[in-house]
Amino acid sequence: MYCKRILILQQTNARFAERGKELCGLVKLVNNGADNTDLTVFVTNADTRMLGEWWLLLSFNRMPVSRRLDTLNNFAFSIPQQSLDKVSCLLVKREERCFEAARAHVGDSACDSLYRQMDALCRAPSENDAYEQFVASTDNYYGNVDVDRLKVAADGRYKSVADYSDAFERFYASGGQADYYESVKKEISRVFVQFPPYYPLIRKYRECFFVRIDFPKSERYFVLGVLQKEGRIRYICYGLPAERDGISDKDFVFVDNAPTSFWMLFQDAQTGQISAINDLV
Numbered sequence: 001m002y003c004k005r006i007l008i009l010q011q012t013n014a015r016f017a018e019r020g021k022e023l024c025g026l027v028k029l030v031n032n033g034a035d036n037t038d039l040t041v042f043v044t045n046a047d048t049r050m051l052g053e054w055w056l057l058l059s060f061n062r063m064p065v066s067r068r069l070d071t072l073n074n075f076a077f078s079i080p081q082q083s084l085d086k087v088s089c090l091l092v093k094r095e096e097r098c099f100e101a102a103r104a105h106v107g108d109s110a111c112d113s114l115y116r117q118m119d120a121l122c123r124a125p126s127e128n129d130a131y132e133q134f135v136a137s138t139d140n141y142y143g144n145v146d147v148d149r150l151k152v153a154a155d156g157r158y159k160s161v162a163d164y165s166d167a168f169e170r171f172y173a174s175g176g177q178a179d180y181y182e183s184v185k186k187e188i189s190r191v192f193v194q195f196p197p198y199y200p201l202i203r204k205y206r207e208c209f210f211v212r213i214d215f216p217k218s219e220r221y222f223v224l225g226v227l228q229k230e231g232r233i234r235y236i237c238y239g240l241p242a243e244r245d246g247i248s249d250k251d252f253v254f255v256d257n258a259p260t261s262f263w264m265l266f267q268d269a270q271t272g273q274i275s276a277i278n279d280l281v
C-alpha cells in the first residue's frame with residue numbers, strides 16, 4: 001500500500017549549524033507497494049567544515065535503523081519495508097563521540113531511546129559482524145522483546161542471497177536473452193539492503209556499491225557489488241579475499257586493496273558474461 005511521511009528535522013544543538021543560521025531539514029519516507037521503504041534526507045545550514053561523520057538514526061515502532069550519510073544534499077537509500085505509523089529520527093554528528101544535532105517524529109516519539117543508543121548505532125561495519133553484535137545488545141534496551149526471534153530474523157538475511165542465486169540460474173536457463181541486471185535487479189537490491197556496506201571497496205571505485213556477506217557460522221566471507229558508468233550499472237562484481245597467488249583461473253582479476261585484496265569476477269550487467277576489465281582495477 002502506498003504511504004508517504006515527511007519528517008521535518010528541528011535543530012537541537014546549535015553547535016552543528018553554520019554561524020548565524022539554524023540547521024533544519026527533512027526526511028522523506030515512501031512505501032510504494034514494493035518490498036522496500038525508500039528514504040531521502042536533505043539538510044541545510046549544517047556546518048560541514050567540521051570533521052566527523054553525519055548519521056541518520058531511525059526508529060520504526062521502536063525498532064532502530066541507522067545509516068551513515070555520505071551527503072546532506074538529497075541522500076537516498078532503501079531499507080526493508082517498514083510501517084510508517086510511528087517513526088522517530090535523529091540527525092547525529094559522530095566525532096570522538098556522538099552528538100545529537102536535530103530530531104523529528106510522527107506518532108509516539110522514540111527519540112530519547114535513539115539518543116541513548118547513539119554510540120551503539122553509529123558504527124560502520126567492521127571486519128566483525130557488527131549487525132549481529134548489535135542484535136545481541138538489544139536486550140539492554142528492549143526487555144520485553146524476544147531477542148532469539150530477532151536473531152532468527154537476522155539469519156533470514158541469507159534468504160536474499162538464495163533468491164539472487166535462483167534468479168542468476170533462471171537467467172542462464174532461459175538462454176540469457178534478456179538484460180541480465182534488469183532480470184535480477186529486485187533480488188540483488190534485497191541483498192544490498194540486507195548486508196552491511198563494504199567501505200574499503202566503495203572508496204576504491206568512483207561509482208560503486210559493495211556489501212560484505214559472511215558465511216553463517218564461519219569466518220569466511222565474500223563481497224558483492226556493482227560498478228556504474230555514467231549513472232548506469234555496467235558490471236556485477238564478486239570478490240573472494242585472497243593472496244595474489246591464490247587463484248589461477250583466467251577469469252579472475254586480482255584487485256589490490258587495503259586492508260584486504262580480492263580475486264574478483266566482473267560480470268557484464270547487460271549480457272551476463274564474465275569480463276576481465278583490468279583497466280578498472
